[in-house]
Amino acid sequence: MCKSIIESANDRTRLIDAGKDFKIPQYIHFFLLTLEALLEQSLQDTSIIPELMAPFNEGYLKLVEFLKTGTYSRRHVDVIVAKFNEGYSLVLETPHVLTAQGTANFWKYGHMIISKICHLVRYEQRYLYQNKKANTMLEVYSWADLFEITNHSKDESTCKSKENPEFSCGKFYVDGCQANVKLIHTLLVSLYCDSTHHSHNDIKHLIYRVLQLHEGMQRLDNLVARISKEMIIQRTYIRRELTIVQHQFQAFETSLAQLLTHSIISSQSKQAPQRLKSLAINTTSLQWGLYFLTLTYGGGYIDQYGQIQLRNQLPDQLPN
Numbered sequence: 001m002c003k004s005i006i007e008s009a010n011d012r013t014r015l016i017d018a019g020k021d022f023k024i025p026q027y028i029h030f031f032l033l034t035l036e037a038l039l040e041q042s043l044q045d046t047s048i049i050p051e052l053m054a055p056f057n058e059g060y061l062k063l064v065e066f067l068k069t070g071t072y073s074r075r076h077v078d079v080i081v082a083k084f085n086e087g088y089s090l091v092l093e094t095p096h097v098l099t100a101q102g103t104a105n106f107w108k109y110g111h112m113i114i115s116k117i118c119h120l121v122r123y124e125q126r127y128l129y130q131n132k133k134a135n136t137m138l139e140v141y142s143w144a145d146l147f148e149i150t151n152h153s154k155d156e157s158t159c160k161s162k163e164n165p166e167f168s169c170g171k172f173y174v175d176g177c178q179a180n181v182k183l184i185h186t187l188l189v190s191l192y193c194d195s196t197h198h199s200h201n202d203i204k205h206l207i208y209r210v211l212q213l214h215e216g217m218q219r220l221d222n223l224v225a226r227i228s229k230e231m232i233i234q235r236t237y238i239r240r241e242l243t244i245v246q247h248q249f250q251a252f253e254t255s256l257a258q259l260l261t262h263s264i265i266s267s268q269s270k271q272a273p274q275r276l277k278s279l280a281i282n283t284t285s286l287q288w289g290l291y292f293l294t295l296t297y298g299g300g301y302i303d304q305y306g307q308i309q310l311r312n313q314l315p316d317q318l319p320n
Contacts (some may be wrong), residue, residue, distance in 0.1 A: 008053055009033060009183050013278040015103055016064050023288075024124045025064050025108055031117050032056055033183070034176030038109055039091070041175075042102025045217070048099040052091050059083030063121060081118045088114045109172045143246050143294070147239065149297025149308045156235045158299075160227070166296055170227060173293040174220045181217055185210045187279045195271050202259055209252040216245035220293070238297050239264040242290075 015180055016022040017175045027092045035056065039049050066072040091097070091106060098106060160168055188210060192203045211251050260276065295301060300310050 005076065008036065008050060008057060009278075009282070012057060012060060013281040016281060019155075022064070022067065024120055025067065026086055026281060027288045027292075028060060028117050029178050029281070030180065031113050031120075032060065033179040033285070034172045034289075035110070035113050037179045038105060038113070038172065042098050044097060044099055048094075048097060050092070052087065052097075055083050055087035055090060059087070061222055074167050077122055080097050080099065080121050081247070082119055084114055084121075087283075100254060112166070112169060113172060135183050137142055141249075143243075146291070146294050146298065146300075146308070147243075150295065150300040150310065157232050158235055160233075163299065164296070167299075168228065170220075170224045170293060170296060173289055173296065174217065174224050177220065177286060177293070178217045178290060178291040180282050181210065181213045184279060184282050184286070185214070187275050187282070191272065191275055191279070194275075206252070206255050206259055209248075209297075212248045213245075216248040219245055221288050227300040242294050242297065246294070249286065253283060253287070256280070 009029070012032065016025045016029075032053070032058060036053060039052060043049065054287065059082075061082050062083065063072075064074070066076050084189075086108065091110065158167075188203060188207050192207070219241050226231070228240075256279065260280065275316055295308070300308050302308055
């Protein structure tokens, strides 16, 4: 992950928190990380990433500002969406910035990422308007709930031809998760350098948990590669891989919660509070990435009312 992406990601986390009021910004932050990862893979010169990401980051910060002041309205939605579309056009219209394969990848994944971001921006406003006491349209279900609702029989296989097209595009979710983990790792190393001698072991333990997450990301990468090549995939294989990574994430999250409840960072470091805040937000963002990847491979989605729904399989989508 290049330095500009790390700086850009930390800037986005400066103005929000990891609480319930900012779930949409946390999730959009995840998608912006997927976009940065996609640009890093697709550009001939990665030094222009900050320039290309500028409209996206500006739209994002406008959203956070409106949510913080409680002034988010339909007219603001159009302004923010216009900024995201401006960024999308900038990438496609800037000459000679994308490799040949990068152009194909950006047309395939970039459009999907931008569409999801704009969808979240629009439905956040609509949901807040209809539900004055609600904080967000996205309700958090436990992993157990997620698996129960999207439950499939033990021996069932799935055929890609009957799945939502996004089933075959899990790569950009995994890329976003990988970017999150790399960013978390970088933040922890910075905290380790700033911490007192007595806190080194606590942060070392958290870094060990991150190394487990790196291994989990490789599992997800292998899962996506297999799904991209095979037409028939065992549901048990998908569920096993996702479950292992979710357990690794929960172990990291538990260790991070313990770290945040202790004053282990040297008070002499002025950057430590922001790094801790960024660490918490990126952990929440990683949770959303794993959460929606699980939903995608479970055949489900979340509607604008925060409820999990299963995608209907039409007769012509079923395998022969």
